[in-house]
Amino acid sequence: MAREDRRTFYPLVNYGDPAKAMEWLEKAFGFAAHEVSRNEDGAIVHAEMRYDTGILMISQAQGGGAGLYVAVDDPDAHFERARAAGAEITMGLTDQPYGSREYAARDPEGNDWYFGTYRP
Numbered sequence: 001m002a003r004e005d006r007r008t009f010y011p012l013v014n015y016g017d018p019a020k021a022m023e024w025l026e027k028a029f030g031f032a033a034h035e036v037s038r039n040e041d042g043a044i045v046h047a048e049m050r051y052d053t054g055i056l057m058i059s060q061a062q063g064g065g066a067g068l069y070v071a072v073d074d075p076d077a078h079f080e081r082a083r084a085a086g087a088e089i090t091m092g093l094t095d096q097p098y099g100s101r102e103y104a105a106r107d108p109e110g111n112d113w114y115f116g117t118y119r120p
Contacts, residue, residue, distance in 0.1 A: 006071070006119065007120070010057050010068070010071070011066065011069075012056075012068060013059075013065075013066050014061030014067070015060065016060070016061065017060075018058050018059070018060050022044075022047060025056075029051070030051065031056065032050050033048075034050045036048075044058070044060055046058070046059055046060075067111065067113060069116070070114070070115050071115075071116065071118065072116065075093060075102055076093060076101070078103075079092075079115070082103075087106070088105060089103065090104045091103055091104035096116070096118070100118030102116025102117065
């Protein structure tokens with residue numbers, strides 16, 4: 001994929017029951033499972049669904065809600081910029097088992113933002 005064609009923004013939706021949500025999204029809207037990560041108990045902790053050229057990320061959470069994942073080339077520099085600007089850091093820089101280096105922050109209105117090197 002050429003640099004100008006790379007995806008950068010990925011919507012993230014939290015569901016109390018990701019498996020049930022994925023079934024519904026497939027049936028109602030025509031989304032298709034792309035990647036599903038489960039914990040040792042078999043519960044979905046992260047999933048991706050495709051629709052045309054788009055990818056929706058799904059996480060397991062107690063409440064619902066939404067956030068945005070943004071792919072960045074240098075998460076360390078991005079993290080330092082956000083911290084210097086006073087962003088509320090909700091997860092420090094972390095090397096994930098799937099190869100991404102990422103962090104999370106909350107904006108002044110309570111929206112969750114995730115930044116990392118992972119690009120589905």
